[in-house]
Amino acid sequence: MKMSPNQDSDDVVRLHSVRKVYGNExxxxVALDGVTLGIARGTFTAVMGPSGSGKSTALHCAAGLDRPTSGTVVLDGQDITGLSERELTELRRERIGFVFQSFNLLPALTVVENIQLPLRLAGRRAKRTEVDDVIARVGLSDRKGHRPGELSGGQQQRVAIARALITRPAVIFGDEPTGSLDTRTALEVLALLRQAVREVGQSVVIVTHDPVAAAHADRVVFLADGQIAGELTSPTAHAVSERMTQLGAWADVPAADLTGGLR
Structure with a gap:
C-alpha cells in the first residue's frame, strides 16, 4: 500500500495519518490511530477487521460522513478535511455514491424516481437514456414503475447501486452492502459492483465482515485496534478468513466454517 504523505495521482481516496477519537483526547x-491509506482509481477495495477495529470509522472519514480528529483526507484530488458542512454535503452529492445494508430507498418513489433522486437534489436533470442505461445494467428494466415495497431485498439493493452509479461518482462506498441479503443474492450484488469496476472503471470501497464478499475485491485492507494490520491482493475467501483468524476476529471458528469450504 502507498505510504507516502503525498497524494498519488492514481489515488481516488487517500487518508494520511488519520486519527479519530470519540470523546476527549x-x-x-480511539477509533483510528494514525491511518495512512491510498485507494487507487478504478479498483475494488474491501476493508475488514475485528469488531471495534475502526473499519466503519475509516469509511465514514473517507466519505466525509465523519471528521478526523487529526490528519487529512483527500478525495478525488481535493482535501476535504477542512470543508464546511455545506461543502461536504455538495461533495457527497456530486462525487460520492453510497450503498448501505439497509438500502435507504424512499418508499413512496418508484425505481426510476429513486434512481433520479441524487441528480434532482443536485439541481440536475436526469437524461432518460442515462437512467434507462443504468437500470438495464442492474437488470431492472421491467421494474421501472415499481416501488420498493414491491421489490425483493436483492432488487432494492440493485436500485441502490443504480442510484449510486447515476451521478458517475468518483467513488462508491458500501457499508456492509450485502449484510442483509441471502448468499445467492449477495453474490449477484457483488458481481454488479465488480462489473462496474471492470467495465466503466468505477472505484468501489466496501466495509464487510464476509470473506466471500471480500474475495470479489482486488485488494483487502485489514484494520485492528484502529491501525492498518496488513493487506491481501487478489484475495481468496480462504486466505481472507485465515488472515482474520490471525487478527483474533474468529480465533475459535474453523476457517472452513467461515468460507463454506471455498478456496
Whole structure:
C-alpha cells in the first residue's frame, strides 16, 4: 500500500495519518490511530477487521460522513478535511455514491424516481437514456414503475447501486452492502459492483465482515485496534478468513466454517 504523505495521482481516496477519537483526547475512545491509506482509481477495495477495529470509522472519514480528529483526507484530488458542512454535503452529492445494508430507498418513489433522486437534489436533470442505461445494467428494466415495497431485498439493493452509479461518482462506498441479503443474492450484488469496476472503471470501497464478499475485491485492507494490520491482493475467501483468524476476529471458528469450504 502507498505510504507516502503525498497524494498519488492514481489515488481516488487517500487518508494520511488519520486519527479519530470519540470523546476527549485524554479519556476518549480511539477509533483510528494514525491511518495512512491510498485507494487507487478504478479498483475494488474491501476493508475488514475485528469488531471495534475502526473499519466503519475509516469509511465514514473517507466519505466525509465523519471528521478526523487529526490528519487529512483527500478525495478525488481535493482535501476535504477542512470543508464546511455545506461543502461536504455538495461533495457527497456530486462525487460520492453510497450503498448501505439497509438500502435507504424512499418508499413512496418508484425505481426510476429513486434512481433520479441524487441528480434532482443536485439541481440536475436526469437524461432518460442515462437512467434507462443504468437500470438495464442492474437488470431492472421491467421494474421501472415499481416501488420498493414491491421489490425483493436483492432488487432494492440493485436500485441502490443504480442510484449510486447515476451521478458517475468518483467513488462508491458500501457499508456492509450485502449484510442483509441471502448468499445467492449477495453474490449477484457483488458481481454488479465488480462489473462496474471492470467495465466503466468505477472505484468501489466496501466495509464487510464476509470473506466471500471480500474475495470479489482486488485488494483487502485489514484494520485492528484502529491501525492498518496488513493487506491481501487478489484475495481468496480462504486466505481472507485465515488472515482474520490471525487478527483474533474468529480465533475459535474453523476457517472452513467461515468460507463454506471455498478456496
Amino acid at each position: 485524554r479519556n476518549g475512545v
